[in-house]
Amino acid sequence: xxxxxxxxxxxxxxxxxxxxxxxxxxxxxxxxxxxxxxxxxxxxxxxxxxxxxxxxxxxxxxxxxxxxxxxxxxxxxxxxxxxxxxxxxxxxxxxxxxxxxxxxxxxxxxxxxxxxxxxxxxxxxxxxxxxxxxxxxxxxxxxxxxxxxxxxxxxxxxxxxxxxxxxxxxxxxxxxxxxxxxxxxxxxxxxxxxxxxxxxxxxxxxxxxxxxxxxxxxxxxxxxxxxxxxxxxxxxxxxxxxxxxxxxxxxxxxxxxxxxxxxxxxxxxxxxxxxxxxxxxxxxxxxxxxxxxxxxxxxxxxxxxxxxxxxxxxxxxxxxxxxxxxxxxxxxxxx
Amino acid sequence: xxxxxxxxxxxxxxxxxxxxxxxxxxxxxxxxxxxxxxxxxxxxxxxxxxxxxxxxxxxxxxxxxxxxxxxxxxxxxxxxxxxxxxxxxxxxxxxxxxxxxxxxxxxxxxxxxxxxxxxxxxxxxxxxxxxxxxxxxxxxxxxxxxxxxxxxxxxxxxxxxxxxxxxxxxxxxxxxxxxxxxxxxxxxxxxxxxxxxxxxxxxxxxxxxxxxxxxxxxxxxxxxxxxxxxxxxxxxxxxxxxxxxxxxxxxxxxxxxxxxxxxxxxxxxxxxxxxxxxxxxxxxxxxxxxxxxxxxxxxxxxxxxxxx
Numbered sequence: 196x197x198x199x200x201x202x203x204x205x206x207x208x209x210x211x212x213x214x215x216x217x218x219x220x221x222x223x224x225x226x227x228x229x230x231x232x233x234x235x236x237x238x239x240x241x242x243x244x245x246x247x248x249x250x251x252x253x254x255x256x257x258x259x260x261x262x263x264x265x266x267x268x269x270x271x272x273x274x275x276x277x278x279x280x281x282x283x284x285x286x287x288x289x290x291x292x293x294x295x296x297x298x299x300x301x302x303x304x305x306x307x308x309x310x311x312x313x314x315x316x317x318x319x320x321x322x323x324x325x326x327x328x329x330x331x332x333x334x335x336x337x338x339x340x341x342x343x344x345x346x347x348x349x350x351x352x353x354x355x356x357x358x359x360x361x362x363x364x365x366x367x368x369x370x371x372x373x374x375x376x377x378x379x380x381x382x383x384x385x386x387x388x389x390x391x392x393x394x395x396x397x398x399x400x401x402x403x404x405x406x407x408x409x410x411x412x413x414x415x416x417x418x419x420x421x422x423x424x425x426x427x428x429x430x431x432x433x434x435x436x437x438x439x440x441x442x443x444x445x446x447x448x449x450x451x452x453x454x455x456x457x458x459x460x461x462x463x464x465x466x467x468x469x470x471x472x473x474x475x476x477x478x479x480x481x482x483x484x485x486x487x488x489x490x491x492x493x494x495x496x497x498x499x500x501x502x503x504x505x506x507x508x509x510x511x512x513x514x515x516x517x518x519x520x521x522x523x524x525x526x527x528x529x530x
Numbered sequence: 531x532x533x534x535x536x537x538x539x540x541x542x543x544x545x546x547x548x549x550x551x552x553x554x555x556x557x558x559x560x561x562x563x564x565x566x567x568x569x570x571x572x573x574x575x576x577x578x579x580x581x582x583x584x585x586x587x588x589x590x591x592x593x594x595x596x597x598x599x600x601x602x603x604x605x606x607x608x609x610x611x612x613x614x615x616x617x618x619x620x621x622x623x624x625x626x627x628x629x630x631x632x633x634x635x636x637x638x639x640x641x642x643x644x645x646x647x648x649x650x651x652x653x654x655x656x657x658x659x660x661x662x663x664x665x666x667x668x669x670x671x672x673x674x675x676x677x678x679x680x681x682x683x684x685x686x687x688x689x690x691x692x693x694x695x696x697x698x699x700x701x702x703x704x705x706x707x708x709x710x711x712x713x714x715x716x717x718x719x720x721x722x723x724x725x726x727x728x729x730x731x732x733x734x735x736x737x738x739x740x741x742x743x744x745x746x747x748x749x750x751x752x753x754x755x756x757x758x759x760x761x762x763x764x765x766x767x768x769x770x771x772x773x774x775x776x777x778x779x780x781x782x783x784x785x786x787x788x789x790x791x792x793x794x795x796x797x798x799x800x801x802x803x804x805x806x807x808x809x810x811x812x813x814x815x816x817x818x819x820x821x822x823x824x825x826x827x828x829x830x831x832x833x834x835x836x837x838x
Binding site for chain 1: 733741742743751752756758837
């Protein structure tokens with residue numbers, strides 16, 4: 196269990212391309228998803244310490260039954276997300292809108308995947324489909340080996356929205372306890388978890404405050420703590436830092452990265468920002484609008500304990516450049 | 531408003547104009563004084579021919595000042611002067627034992643108990659209807675037209691029917707009055723609470739869904755607290771309406787007690803001062819009730835993290 200295997204051949208190619216310094220845009224607009232099917236099992240062995248992940252999970256997890264990802268037998272081939280040929284069409288007054296068109300994506304356990312693309316490219320829809328907040332019109336979708344609805348009913352993921360969406364009539368502590376109340380945790384467990392996750396986002400001491408007494412960044416941290424409080428293996432984040440200023444954003448990015456490193460959760464992260472995507476991710480999914488589709492998937496192999504300084508390195512700029520090229524290609528497709 | 535309330539600086543009227551007490555109360559006091567002045571003028575003008583007729587019938591000579599004094603002290607004036615109304619009000623509130631049939635306190639308690647019972651019934655009914663409407667599209671379509679229709683029929687026409695029908699099935703006294711009052715006051719509560727229950731942000735509803743909360747949990751932990759501001763806004767409207775309902779319900783019964791009965795008796799016997807005193811009593815009751823709802827709203831608001 197030293198290695199985390201990724202069974203995606205295309206990504207292996209991309210990795211090689213990056214490693215060998217060849218960095219040009221690969222015109223794989225719609226072929227890409229097909230080549231992602233794991234029936235061509237090209238396995239990359241990534242020397243990323245799985246052990247270093249496992250220990251913190253054990254430390255953080257209180258309720259082992261709430262987390263089924265720890266079955267030892269199923270670890271090596273484990274896919275957190277398995278999306279195949281998913282399409283979603285909205286019927287609007289102006290006719291049909293293809294929010295997602297034949298999208299396929301596999302995400303291994305413990306990855307940090309960013310979705311980037313212009314408005315209307317379906318990145319938020321993608322997240323909502325995975326969260327079972329919207330149902331695809333075609334295709335199959337597995338979350339932790341379950342259907343999206345089963346995963347939602349089993350409370351397997353935490354969702355962080357663009358806005359903190361705190362409940363204004365509840366104190367910070369009670370906001371944190373809300374999902375725990377809904378899920379029927381015991382009183383003492385609720386108190387312990389609220390304290391622990393407030394400490395995790397550096398907000399100890401704000402228990403009795405109401406949301407309006409906190410700044411926007413603090414509120415968003417509370418909402419992240421709330422999503423983590425029931426210890427889901429999967430974290431879905433929809434532009435959580437979109438409304439924050441650059442400095443707060445950098446700070447929260449670092450904190451989020453540490454959190455991911457510490458807990459080993461799988462994170463799906465929607466963003467508009469290229470530096471943010473490259474800095475945070477182990478994999479970047481570039482999307483394009485009308486119809487919403489994946490046009491590139493880029494692996495991003497910085498160490499898990501990366502710092503903000505890596506943003507000045509040539510490797511970072513190279514990946515950012517490739518994301519930018521992909522985004523531009525998606526746009527020109529439109530014209 | 532940081533300066534001390536009672537520190538009057540030696541320098542002049544300019545400072546007085548900005549004194550906190552003046553800033554706060556001057557507009558209200560001005561309006562009240564103007565209204566009282568207008569009232570006195572109106573009382574003189576309306577009662578003038580009545581008083582002059584009285585003097586002429588008795589063939590006594592009179593002066594203008596006697597005439598004006600007469601307009602303000604007539605026993606059954608067309609429009610009683612403010613001081614007459616207040617004197618009658620004070621007399622009938624403090625002049626009798628609270629259980630005496632001439633005491634306004636007694637009549638007010640009778641009306642108040644019907645009002646409060648009607649208000650509670652109406653609030654429960656209104657909230658229940660709102661819950662049904664929010665949770666079922668079918669019910670929304672089938673109930674809402676009837677709810678709106680119910681408010682189009684004048685209550686003065688409906689009240690006697692209610693009293694007769696309820697009397698026929700053996701309901702008398704407090705309950706029929708409360709039912710009429712509830713019939714009037716449930717409407718703003720239903721409308722307000724439908725709005726309130728649908729007030730939560732789509733994001734908050736999505737959150738509850740991601741936690742796979744049951745409909746009951748969504749109601750208790752999200753829809754209900756989100757509706758509280760709407761609840762208090764509609765309660766404030768409803769409580770005055772339920773007071774009006776209770777008073778109106780006292781009219782057709784020929785009830786012997788209650789503010790409505792007092793108004794009716796006053797108009798039978800031309801006791802205008804008594805009518806005005808009863809009106810004053812209902813105004814005092816109404817503002818007291820609104821004040822009560824207001825205070826509850828503030829206390830609840832503090833507990834629910836409202837900004838002070």
